[in-house]
Amino acid sequence: xxxxxxxxxxxHEAVEAVPKRAMTLGTGTSLVVVxxxxxxxxxxxxxxxxxxxxxxxxxLAVLALNILTGGSGQFSLGQxxxxxxxxxxxxxxxxxxxxxYALTLPISGVLCFGVGxxxxxxxxxLSGVYLxxxxxxxxxxxxxxxxxxxxxQWTGGVQGLVVTKPDxxxxxxxxxxxxxxxxxxxxxxxxYIFSVNLLRSRSGRAFMAIRDNEIAASAMGxxxxxxxxxxxxxxxxxxxxAGGLGAIAVQFVAPDxxxxxxxxxxxxxxxxxxxxxxxxxxxxxxxxxxxxxxxESISKGLSGAVFGVLLFLVIFLVPHGARQIAIVGQQLxxxxxxx
Amino acid sequence: xxQAQLAQGTAPLLAVRDVSVVFGGIVALNGVTFxxxxxxxxxxxxxxxxxxxxxxxxxxxxxxPSSGDILMEGxxxxxxxxxxxxxxxxxxxxxxxxxxxxxxxxxxVRVGTHARTSSDIISDSLKLAWVRRSEAxxxxxxxxxxAYLDLEDVAHTVVAGLPFGTQKRVELARALAADPKILLLDxxxxxxxxxxxxxxxxxxxxxxxxxxxxxxxxxxHMGLVMSIADHVVALNFGKKLAEGTPAQVQANPDVIKAYxxxxxx
Numbered sequence: 175x176x177x178x179x180x181x182x183x184x185x186h187e188a189v190e191a192v193p194k195r196a197m198t199l200g201t202g203t204s205l206v207v208v209x210x211x212x213x214x215x216x217x218x219x220x221x222x223x224x225x226x227x228x229x230x231x232x233x234l235a236v237l238a239l240n241i242l243t244g245g246s247g248q249f250s251l252g253q254x255x256x257x258x259x260x261x262x263x264x265x266x267x268x269x270x271x272x273x274x275y276a277l278t279l280p281i282s283g284v285l286c287f288g289v290g291x292x293x294x295x296x297x298x299x300l301s302g303v304y305l306x307x308x309x310x311x312x313x314x315x316x317x318x319x320x321x322x323x324x325x326x327q328w329t330g331g332v333q334g335l336v337v338t339k340p341d342x343x344x345x346x347x348x349x350x351x352x353x354x355x356x357x358x359x360x361x362x363x364x365x366y367i368f369s370v371n372l373l374r375s376r377s378g379r380a381f382m383a384i385r386d387n388e389i390a391a392s393a394m395g396x397x398x399x400x401x402x403x404x405x406x407x408x409x410x411x412x413x414x415x416a417g418g419l420g421a422i423a424v425q426f427v428a429p430d431x432x433x434x435x436x437x438x439x440x441x442x443x444x445x446x447x448x449x450x451x452x453x454x455x456x457x458x459x460x461x462x463x464x465x466x467x468x469x470e471s472i473s474k475g476l477s478g479a480v481f482g483v484l485l486f487l488v489i490f491l492v493p494h495g496a497r498q499i500a501i502v503g504q505q506l507x508x509x510x511x512x513x
Numbered sequence: 514x515x516q517a518q519l520a521q522g523t524a525p526l527l528a529v530r531d532v533s534v535v536f537g538g539i540v541a542l543n544g545v546t547f548x549x550x551x552x553x554x555x556x557x558x559x560x561x562x563x564x565x566x567x568x569x570x571x572x573x574x575x576x577x578p579s580s581g582d583i584l585m586e587g588x589x590x591x592x593x594x595x596x597x598x599x600x601x602x603x604x605x606x607x608x609x610x611x612x613x614x615x616x617x618x619x620x621x622v623r624v625g626t627h628a629r630t631s632s633d634i635i636s637d638s639l640k641l642a643w644v645r646r647s648e649a650x651x652x653x654x655x656x657x658x659x660a661y662l663d664l665e666d667v668a669h670t671v672v673a674g675l676p677f678g679t680q681k682r683v684e685l686a687r688a689l690a691a692d693p694k695i696l697l698l699d700x701x702x703x704x705x706x707x708x709x710x711x712x713x714x715x716x717x718x719x720x721x722x723x724x725x726x727x728x729x730x731x732x733x734h735m736g737l738v739m740s741i742a743d744h745v746v747a748l749n750f751g752k753k754l755a756e757g758t759p760a761q762v763q764a765n766p767d768v769i770k771a772y773x774x775x776x777x778x
Contacts, residue, residue: 368639371638371639372634372637375632375640375644376627376644376647376648376651377632377634379616380624380627382615382616383613383624386613387612387613389575389595390607390611390612391613391624393573393595393599393605393611394625394627394687394691395596395599395627395628395691398596404634
């Protein structure tokens, strides 16, 4: 059993006492979170709104990895590649072909689904750390592939592409940042709801059955190869949409923005958020966006070391990530209600 | 007269025809032939290494026989991949229980309905009306099975922490969720104590009677096989040694020799 599989298994054991909806948040908590997400930007500066937008975008990318690893039990250190493809497709369509930014996202999603599905086919023969290595190779190759000469007329080569930030439509009096935030929030909520539905459905059960026991899943009629590749496709598709949103928010795409570091950050975000716990994806995203800044404010020269120490603390104190905190919180509330 | 004897005249539900399996130079199964009739509990016995599990794995399509054929209702199953066995009505349990440990009891049983339902990722994500209807019937079915096997109290418990005996019942419920015509049980008595084996025997018989199931029981535990099987096939060194009623097989000198060793050894 590999390390992350253990994380998955242990995480679920910890959930034992909690009702089966534990993969998501309760209705009440969800409503509070959504209301907060809707209201907070009205009272904050543009820079904070931009950071919240990035949190949602990275949260989507971590969510996509969570479906793959927490759901179907497959590893990926190559999510940055799908993110890059999504970002470039959106950027190229917007800047070279004048396609509306909102329309580029479904195109990025569908094309990345295809790439992920096809990549999943040969990857079927690999599992555990070997699969992680294969996806690692994809992530390493991607920045160089984006610099290829014959693509340069569209991609802008090493220079990358500048993307125009969209204005708020319908004459809304709203800053570009705020509009983009609400647009991203709508896309994120939609994808989050679809993902929750998916994991609770027949397909989602097939993913989790494969994660837990492939032979038994197959004896129950689950086409293991099909569902494994589908999980790769779905994960890549959502990551592609996140990449597209990221390109629009950052207003710039360049090959070196999408290196293996991004893939590792996303992996880190998943572990910190709790493998298999979808809301944790956004907590994990907050960790990978804000904790490096916090580390830098503690010590400029040793920010990397401080980040490492903070990461160690998280691993030792809450090995199952944000999900563990949520479960403890839920139990406390339960106890308070009883007394 | 047993149901099996009544069914003798009709075509077999499952026919194993001259099946041989060779691994490298080792002959694991050598020309094994027998029939299973509707409503029968067929016990497949034999000492360690006799080929029971090999035959079982051929039936569940994990192994491909080197020669011979296996027919389900007259049609060969050998061109089917393992995941397309459940849909023709062959359900199975595993030797040391192979549940989905991180899923709840209910979800384990729901996975059991996979072969009998259909869906696609888009309809599932959007929770379309037909998906909701299909899920409702899956839930009804799962609840019915949990009640039938007395698992309602643990319905939402994660399987990993449950006692072994309970896990075996969950596995039976999961196999039954696919509405199999034949239930393949791989050493169901393994790891159970005397009392539990007795209860299991009653349960298997009850499942056969209530749900009109045909059961293939691959088993080490002679007591269990002899008390509930209608028909017994004994294997040794990959060959069929004897076949008949439990009493006939028990009295067969070759079977006694295989199990106890001959006098002159």
